[in-house]
Amino acid sequence: MEISRKLPTLITPKEIFRELDRYVIGQERSKKAVAIAAYSHVKRVRAKAAGTRLSARKTNALLIGPTGCGKTHIARTLARILDVPFVVADATEYTEAGYYGKDVEVMIGELLLKADMDVEAAQSGIVFVDEIDKIARRSHGAVTGAGSRDIGGEGVQQSLLKLLEGRQIYVPTNVTQHWSKHDFESVDTTDILFICAGTFSDLHLYSSATKNLGFGGVGARVNQGRITEKDLLRYGILAETLGRLPVQVQMAALTDEELLDVLLKPPDSLLKEYDELLRLDGVTVEFEVSGLKEIVNMAQQRETGARGMRAVLEEVLSEVLFKGPELAGETVVVDEAFVTEQPKNEPEPAT
Numbered sequence: 001m002e003i004s005r006k007l008p009t010l011i012t013p014k015e016i017f018r019e020l021d022r023y024v025i026g027q028e029r030s031k032k033a034v035a036i037a038a039y040s041h042v043k044r045v046r047a048k049a050a051g052t053r054l055s056a057r058k059t060n061a062l063l064i065g066p067t068g069c070g071k072t073h074i075a076r077t078l079a080r081i082l083d084v085p086f087v088v089a090d091a092t093e094y095t096e097a098g099y100y101g102k103d104v105e106v107m108i109g110e111l112l113l114k115a116d117m118d119v120e121a122a123q124s125g126i127v128f129v130d131e132i133d134k135i136a137r138r139s140h141g142a143v144t145g146a147g148s149r150d151i152g153g154e155g156v157q158q159s160l161l162k163l164l165e166g167r168q169i170y171v172p173t174n175v176t177q178h179w180s181k182h183d184f185e186s187v188d189t190t191d192i193l194f195i196c197a198g199t200f201s202d203l204h205l206y207s208s209a210t211k212n213l214g215f216g217g218v219g220a221r222v223n224q225g226r227i228t229e230k231d232l233l234r235y236g237i238l239a240e241t242l243g244r245l246p247v248q249v250q251m252a253a254l255t256d257e258e259l260l261d262v263l264l265k266p267p268d269s270l271l272k273e274y275d276e277l278l279r280l281d282g283v284t285v286e287f288e289v290s291g292l293k294e295i296v297n298m299a300q301q302r303e304t305g306a307r308g309m310r311a312v313l314e315e316v317l318s319e320v321l322f323k324g325p326e327l328a329g330e331t332v333v334v335d336e337a338f339v340t341e342q343p344k345n346e347p348e349p350a351t
C-alpha cells in the first residue's frame with residue numbers, strides 16, 4: 001500500500017485514554033467516549049487516504065456538563081494527543097448567514113488555517129464547538145425571562161447542520177481580514193469530526209422531570225440525573241442536530257477528591273505552576289493537605305468547578321506573590337491556617 005501523504009498516527013483508544021487520563025481528572029466515561037470517537041475518526045481518515053471509504057457513521061459527540069468540569073479541557077488535551085488539525089469554536093460568535101457576525105463557514109476557515117491551508121489535512125481535522133446550548137431555539141423565551149438572548153439560535157443551528165452532516169462548502173481563506181470574492185477554498189466536511197459541548201445549565205427549566213425543582217440551589221447543577229434526548233429537544237436543540245451527534249456524554253461536577261487531584265496530579269497542575277514561579281524568586285512553597293482541602297472548599301463554594309481553583313489559589317498566594325523576591329530563602333507552608341488567614345478578595349473598605 002502506497003500512501004504518499006502524511007497520515008495521522010494510529011494510536012489505540014486505550015492509548016488515547018491513558019494520555020487523556022494524565023491531564024483530565026475523573027470524567028472516566030467521557031474520556032472513554034472521546035477516545036473511541038477519536039480513534040474511529042483517525043481510522044476513517046486513514047482508510048480514505050488508502051482509497052476506501054468506511055460505511056460506519058461519523059461519531060460526532062456532544063458533551064454536557066457543568067462549568068469547569070473539563071469539557072474544553074478534554075478537547076484541548078485530545079488535540080495535543082492526535083496530530084490532526086484542531087480548532088475550538090465558540091458557537092455564540094456565529095450568526096445566521098447575512099447577519100453581522102461570523103458565518104459558520106469561518107469555523108472551517110480557521111481549521112484550514114490551522115492545517116497550514118492544506119485542504120486534505122483540514123478535511124480530516126477536529127472542530128470543537130463550545131457553548132452549543134447557547135444556540136438553542138427559543139420559541140418560549142418567557143420560561144427564562146431572557147427571551148431575546150437567543151434570537152438567531154435556530155438559524156445558526158441550521159447552518160451548523162450543513163457542516164455536521166458533511167458538505168462541500170466554500171470557506172473564506174482570509175479569516176482575519178475582510179475577504180474578497182476570490183479568497184475561498186472548497187472544503188468537504190464529511191470527515192471532519194465535530195465535538196460539541198455545553199453546560200445546559202438552565203436545562204431543568206425545560207425538563208419535565210425536574211421542572212418543579214425551582215430556581216437556583218440544586219437546580220443550578222446539571223448533576224441531577226440523566227438528561228434525555230427529550231430534554232434536549234425541549235431545550236431547543238433541533239432533532240436534526242441531535243441526530244448528527246450520536247455520542248452523547250453527560251459529565252458530572254468534580255467532587256472534592258477530584259478537585260484535590262486536579263491540584264496535585266496533572267503534569268501541568270496549578271500547584272506545579274505556582275511552585276515553579278515562586279522558585280524563581282528563591283521561595284519554597286510547601287502545600288499541606290489541610291491547606292489544599294481548604295482551597296478546594298473555597299473553590300466549591302464558587303460553583304465553578306476546577307475553573308474557580310486558579311482564582312482561589314491566586315488569592316491565597318497573592319501576598320506571597322506580591323512579596324516575591326523579598327522572601328528569597330524562605331519556606332512558605334500553605335496549611336489550613338495559612339489559607340483561612342489570607343485576606344479575602346473583597347472590595348476595599350470605603351474611607
Ligand SMILES: Nc1ncnc2c1ncn2[C@@H]1O[C@H](COP(=O)(O)OP(=O)(O)OP(=O)(O)O)[C@@H](O)[C@H]1O
Nearest residue numbers: 023024025067068069070071072073199262306307
Ligand atoms: N477534569 C479536569 N481535570 C483536570 N483539570 C480540569 C478538569 N476540569 C477542568 N479542569 C481545569 O479547569 C479549567 C477549566 O475547565 P474547562 O475549560 O474544561 O471547563 P468547561 O467544562 O469547558 O466549562 P465551561 O462550560 O465553563 O466552558 C481547565 O483549563 C483545566 O485547567
Ligand SMILES: [Mg+2]
Nearest residue numbers: 071072073130
Ligand atoms: Mg468550556
